[in-house]
Amino acid sequence: xxxxxxxxxxxxxxxxxxxxxxxxxxxxxxxxxxxxxxxxxxxxxxxxxxxxxxxxxxxxxxxxxxxxxxxxxxxxxxxxxxxxxxxxxxxxxxxxxxxxxxxxxxxxxxxxxxxxxxxxxxxxxxxxxxxxxxxxxxxxxxxxxxxxxxxxxxxxxxxxxxxxxxxxxxxxxxxxxxxxxxxxxxxxxxxxxxxxxxxxxxxxxxxxxxxxxxxxxxxxxxxxxxxxxxxxxxxxxxxxxxxxxxxxxxxxxxxxxxxxxxxxxxxxxxxxxxxxxxxxxxxxxxxxxxxxxxxxxxxxxxxxxxxxxxxxxxxxx
Amino acid sequence: xxxxxxxxxxxxxxxxxxxxxxxxxxxxxxxxxxxxxxxxxxxxxxxxxxxxxxxxxxxxxxxxxxxxxxxxxxxxxxxxxxxxxxxxxxxxxxxxxxxxxxxxxxxxxxxxxxxxxxxxxxxxxxxxxxxxxxxxxxxxxxxxxxxxxxxxxxxxxxxxxxxxxxxxxxxxxxxxxxxxxxxxxxxxxxxxxxxxxxxxxxxxxxxxxxxxxxxxxxxxxxxxxxxxxxxxxxxxxxxxxxxxxxxxxxxxxxxxxxxxxxxxxxxxxxxxxxxxxxxxxxxxxxxxxxxxxxxxxxx
Numbered sequence: 001x002x003x004x005x006x007x008x009x010x011x012x013x014x015x016x017x018x019x020x021x022x023x024x025x026x027x028x029x030x031x032x033x034x035x036x037x038x039x040x041x042x043x044x045x046x047x048x049x050x051x052x053x054x055x056x057x058x059x060x061x062x063x064x065x066x067x068x069x070x071x072x073x074x075x076x077x078x079x080x081x082x083x084x085x086x087x088x089x090x091x092x093x094x095x096x097x098x099x100x101x102x103x104x105x106x107x108x109x110x111x112x113x114x115x116x117x118x119x120x121x122x123x124x125x126x127x128x129x130x131x132x133x134x135x136x137x138x139x140x141x142x143x144x145x146x147x148x149x150x151x152x153x154x155x156x157x158x159x160x161x162x163x164x165x166x167x168x169x170x171x172x173x174x175x176x177x178x179x180x181x182x183x184x185x186x187x188x189x190x191x192x193x194x195x196x197x198x199x200x201x202x203x204x205x206x207x208x209x210x211x212x213x214x215x216x217x218x219x220x221x222x223x224x225x226x227x228x229x230x231x232x233x234x235x236x237x238x239x240x241x242x243x244x245x246x247x248x249x250x251x252x253x254x255x256x257x258x259x260x261x262x263x264x265x266x267x268x269x270x271x272x273x274x275x276x277x278x279x280x281x282x283x284x285x286x287x288x289x290x291x292x293x294x295x296x297x298x299x300x301x302x303x304x305x306x307x308x309x310x311x312x313x314x315x316x317x
Numbered sequence: 318x319x320x321x322x323x324x325x326x327x328x329x330x331x332x333x334x335x336x337x338x339x340x341x342x343x344x345x346x347x348x349x350x351x352x353x354x355x356x357x358x359x360x361x362x363x364x365x366x367x368x369x370x371x372x373x374x375x376x377x378x379x380x381x382x383x384x385x386x387x388x389x390x391x392x393x394x395x396x397x398x399x400x401x402x403x404x405x406x407x408x409x410x411x412x413x414x415x416x417x418x419x420x421x422x423x424x425x426x427x428x429x430x431x432x433x434x435x436x437x438x439x440x441x442x443x444x445x446x447x448x449x450x451x452x453x454x455x456x457x458x459x460x461x462x463x464x465x466x467x468x469x470x471x472x473x474x475x476x477x478x479x480x481x482x483x484x485x486x487x488x489x490x491x492x493x494x495x496x497x498x499x500x501x502x503x504x505x506x507x508x509x510x511x512x513x514x515x516x517x518x519x520x521x522x523x524x525x526x527x528x529x530x531x532x533x534x535x536x537x538x539x540x541x542x543x544x545x546x547x548x549x550x551x552x553x554x555x556x557x558x559x560x561x562x563x564x565x566x567x568x569x570x571x572x573x574x575x576x577x578x579x580x581x582x583x584x585x586x587x588x589x590x591x592x593x594x595x596x597x598x599x600x601x602x603x604x605x606x607x608x609x610x611x612x613x614x615x616x
Binding site: 039 | 465591
């Protein structure tokens with residue numbers, strides 16, 4: 001069987017080197033068959049993405065232009081309604097505060113911890129890395145529940161420490177501004193390990209000779225960081241920050257579980273607000289409209305990430 | 318730059334080396350101290366969850382003792398209560414069924430597609446590859462409202478089979494993307510040799526690419542597992558009865574009854590629900606991390 005196959009595929013190729021016309025025809029037939037096979041292999045993926053991502057995305061635009069009962073086309077009525085609501089503008093503001101400050105602190109903590117781990121002797125690095133990645137591994141919904149318990153108004157274990165130190169109890173989730181702080185804190189806790197891992201991988205890819213050369217030239221730690229590490233990692237930092245911005249911007253679990261958007265709607269982000277309007281209140285078109293406001297920012301982020309990934313792809317080979 | 322270099326070289330080298338060693342020791346001590354502080358920050362919630370789950374209800378409720386330690390003795394009551402008195406095991410079973418199906422679907426779909434896109438190339442394949450990456454960046458929170466309509470139209474609302482249908486949108490794009498990278502890193506000579514030996518494309522995939530790219534496939538499978546185990550938005554929006562509920566939403570919503578939160582039991586539930594991803598992470602950390610970093614480092 002295998003001998004037969006060998007002869008069969010090998011023979012046309014052999015002939016092709018001498019006789020041009022049949023070879024091109026044979027080659028073309030081969031390519032055609034090959035591309036059809038390739039397309040068929042992609043078909044399940046195309047079906048999934050087409051019917052469950054692309055179609056819903058466009059359907060969402062249509063849906064957002066219907067009235068609550070989905071019986072009448074009302075154009076941009078839902079968008080106009082949202083733009084006229086104070087709560088909506090608060091959601092915009094809070095989402096931006098939430099995403100930007102969380103990503104900033106995640107990036108800083110990730111950068112610092114990655115450097116700290118990279119400074120250790122190499123046999124201890126694994127252990128520390130393994131320990132610090134735990135927040136990322138626990139499903140976010142479940143760790144949010146744990147945080148909620150830490151912030152519990154009557155039993156807060158943090159408040160036990162705070163009052164022990166002689167201060168008054170902190171209303172972690174009942175005061176709007178503390179609640180904003182708390183949800184951001186949880187997001188930083190959850191996302192910083194991701195930055196840590198990305199930066200650590202990037203740090204490992206910086207050639208050691210560069211640091212040795214800098215040491216010979218008498219560069220101090222800050223100079224090494226500023227003139228070697230940062231330029232070498234610039235691209236991966238950009239990709240990670242943009243990626244995290246998208247994920248944080250569209251975050252749902254933390255706010256939904258810990259505050260449900262309250263107190264006074266002040267911790268709502270786009271995702272929880274859309275959930276409240278669309279699923280809880282049963283106004284799917286209005287919810288779709290609210291979630292579509294995420295789209296422009298996500299699209300801009302996605303384009304920049306794509307550029308970064310492509311550039312990096314070229315850099316490494 | 319060159320001036321400092323000359324200055325350094327002119328100095329007595331042994332002083333330089335001694336100070337370097339001292340500096341390095343101080344840097345190491347500072348690193349350890351700071352890392353301990355960060356580790357405390359990162360491990361406080363899991364630690365407190367474990368402590369709470371091992372306390373008795375009475376100790377959780379009264380506030381006399383230090384909440385950070387177990388003062389009245391360790392008890393497994395909370396776990397027993399969780400497993401016998403609640404729907405937790407149903408949630409666990411549902412999540413396990415959904416996750417196994419989603420991982421299987423994801424791996425078949427994304428290995429086939431990645432092989433085709435990474436190796437075979439056809440008209441429009443590079444556009445499709447870019448499209449897959451962009452799809453990965455579309456969050457579930459943008460899609461859950463239109464998908465609600467679709468799932469409802471298919472009659473899968475409030476059924477965990479609906480989750481098997483929609484979770485692949487979270488896993489397939491990323492898995493395909495990293496598998497393309499892994500497949501492209503396999504030398505071309507291998508498939509040429511296989512072609513000369515008369516292998517067809519399917520044989521090439523199963524006999525060469527899957528074995529050689531196995532680490533990548535494991536990393537992708539772990540990613541698919543953790544994502545579908547932790548998914549929250551879709552079940553929150555599409556499932557509402559206890560017999561169909563999955564772990565994440567079930568633990569957060571169904572175990573809370575009335576105004577009295579049984580925190581000990583809740584924490585026991587959260588820990589058991591988080592255990593499978595943690596166990597996989599503990600044993601396959603390198604694959605886990607490879608999957609995590611592959612998205613940005615492979616292109």
